[in-house]
Amino acid sequence: MIYAGIDIAKNDHVVGATDEHGRDASKPMKFANSAGGFDRCVAYLEGLAESKSDLLVGMEATGHYWLPLFCRLQDAGYAVVVINPMRTDAMRRFKGSSRVKTDIVDCVLVAETLRCGGFQPSRLGDEAVIELRQLTRLHQALKESVADLKRQVIVALDQVFPEYDSVFSDTFGESSKAFLKRCPTPEECLAVRADSLAKTLERASHGKLGRPKADEIKGIAKASCGIGLATSAFSFQIKLLIDQIDFIEGQASEVEARIRAGIEKVEPLILTIPGIGYTLGAQIVSEIGDVRRFRNASSIVKYAGINPSISQSGKFSSEENHITKQGSPYLRRALYLAAMAQLKLKSPFYDYYAKKRADGKSHREALVAVARKLVHVIYAVLSKQEPYDPNAAKSPELASRSE
Structure with a gap:
């Protein structure tokens, strides 16, 4: 050879x-x-x-x-x-x-x-899976870009209009963005007539907001303690960033539509698992690729890098609290988000999380344990080509295998 x-x-x-x-x-x-x-x-x-x-x-x-x-x-x-x-x-x-x-x-x-x-030849998977992987990674990059732009907006607002976070429940909701595109600084807000500002808010909120909100904002702007220097630069920056956020979010929506169609074609069974929607399911499926290349669920756990690290010397052997992280960061992130979704939904996996917490595990350790257990369920769904069975999450045998 x-x-x-x-x-x-x-x-x-x-x-x-x-x-x-x-x-x-x-x-x-x-x-x-x-x-x-x-x-x-x-x-x-x-x-x-x-x-x-x-x-x-x-x-x-x-x-x-x-x-x-x-x-x-x-x-x-x-x-x-x-x-x-x-x-x-x-x-x-x-x-x-x-x-x-x-x-x-x-x-x-x-x-x-x-x-x-002792390696086995690698396989990329078929074209549909590769396309799905590209789309989900692109979608993640776009969402991360939007998050970074939003952080920049917050930093600018904290300097020029510190009270702004009390104006709207969601700084990046449609009403707030419409306001920021027009008058992101207290000076600009005060320079706009209340009736005109009310019309802007009414259009953006589909009639939910109007003159009372405009008067409230003007009152907050009048009492603002924001800096009064270089406000034109701050205004230009915020307006530009909001435009970029809108543009990239529009692109992300286009990518999501392609992902939705792709996962329906490639592996719709992943969507039967609670907490796993189109984008998350597509990322999990595309990063795993052909499930047949893994001997068992534990192989996927290792591939994702969520297996616990082990320290051993002589008769001493200890499983450390941190995971190895020696695998696919994309799959690891997707599994972590899927595990978090189980807690929000109070799915059958939540009991397993609660048990781990009762055993003295930290939130993060218990969450990773849920992710490992979730991998076993995902492997069963993909390898057997059967819909999710809620009883699988409660199986003592499955729990022991995912420890």
Whole structure:
């Protein structure tokens, strides 16, 4: 068996190979991250073994740069393994070369990690799942962008109009945003006639707000203790940020519509689990990918990085309170949000959470325990292709497996 390791970078990759005894099978070769470079890599691999079945190719999951080459090699018929960089770092320490890091050394380390690790070929999943993964990650990025913009608005308002958070129940509701687009500073608010301001509020609130609210805001603006310096700059900033929030939220809505259609097509059964809606369900399904690549639910727990870390020395063995976080951050976040939803809904998982809290676990520890148990239910739904069974969350056997 020949093991080929590829060191991934933005512009150039390096491929090297070892045989089943750890001896160099060929001199490492650098090739460009381009169609021509990929052809050179395929030609290199063709010269390593008589049959493709006698060759296993490995590469680190370095950012997003590995994906085009992975697809090219898969299309060429090679079995390819995507390796967590932590595994190759462990091999580097094992070989005593932690201070040595070059492209040549790294590609051989990947090959050695592949040889010693007992890996199975990786699979990306079908096109619909990949599309769903892209959409859910895009949606998350858009929501994070909106959250950052909102923080910037709050910072500006705290300086120029500190009392504003008492004006509306939701600073970023439609009525509040309409007001901020027109007069975000006390000076501008006082300069606008009350009747005109009332009409703005009435349109934005669909008739729920009007002259009384306008008079209230003017009274608050008149007594404001906000700074009176550079107010035109603050006003411009706030108006611009609100426009950006509206624009990005509109984009997020478009993405949500695509996600909704996608999850209905790919795996609607995930939606039968309480607390898991379209976007969250799509992220869980797309990040797990083909559930058949996992031996059991515990494998998904480990893949998500929500398994507890273990410290062991001699006869001493201790499960530490923190999780490993050595997995997919996207899946970990989605499972955490799904666990939080169980508490809000007081679903059957809530009793399990309450039991953990009664056992002395902190809120976070109990919540992670719920997430682990939830993974077992998700695995059962996806692998058996059966709707969620409420009794599954109460199963003592399931609880013991998810500890």
